[in-house]
Amino acid sequence: MACFLVPAAEAIAVTVATQIAKSKEKEPQPLKPETGSGDCGMENKIPFSGKIKWLTNLLWGGSALLAFEHVWHGEVTPWFPFLTAAGNPSDALAMLREMSTAGVAMALLVTAFWAGMLIVSGVMEKRALKTRAAAKQEG
Amino acid sequence: MTLLTAVFAAIVCTVIWYRNAPNNEMKVGVLCFMYWGASLMWLVDAIFAYAELRDEFFTPAPADMLNDLYLGLSVVALGLIIWLVILLIKDPKGVVAAALSKKKQA
Secondary structure, eight states: OOTTHHHHHHHHHHHHHHHHHHHHOOSOOEEOOOOSSSOOOOEEOOOHHHHHHHHHHHHHHHHHHHHHHHHHTTSBOSSTTSBGGGGSHHHHHHHHHHIIIIIHHHHHHHHHHHHHHHHHHHHHHHHHHHHHHHHHHHO | OHHHHHHHHHHHHHHHHHHHTTOOTTOHHHHHHHHHHHHHHHHHHHHHHHHHHGGGGGSOOHHHHHHHHHHHHHHHHHHHHHHHHHHHHHOTTOHHHHHHHHHHHO
16 A cells, blocks of 8 residues: 555665765775784775665665555555545555554565675675785785 | 566576676666565565465466566566666766767767
């Protein structure tokens, strides 16, 4: 009915957060692998604004394609009130129930998926640094 | 069927992105995120539909399946159009900008 509105609302909030994170990050954060010798091989870490952009793309992309599905099924119209279910109180109640169950679950699953991506990318970044530091020590 | 179509599109795009990584001039990453986002959302939709329909969920009528496939393919096409618009606006290779400046000079 209108479940895509919940991830779309999250997408708006995350887009604002991305812009704030971007304005605070002026330069790419350098990673300093501990080589023991004092010198450090500089390698750029993915900035947080870049990682939060992944979530923005997931949410906006998913919401846009789901919105199209709702247009396909005639649940979204280009005229007021835009959502056919908002036309009468009983349908509106069902729509709100769907938003609070399926819509919230969608937003949570996408966010959990992104959190998983953050963990995996964090581990990979650390592993790359360790390998680089070990190579430097050998050389 | 719509979920399956979106998942296949997401997998194909991810493979293309991986083959070309770290070169992301074609912005295939945007397409990957778009299809994965939609796949996750339709997965939730499918779970809720399964909770409601149970066994009926796995035995859809052929007409419904065909309509869902048609919808899935339309969604994939829409995703490609959105990606193309983003690619032309961001113009990472500078092709559009070069074409426009050539026209202005001529």
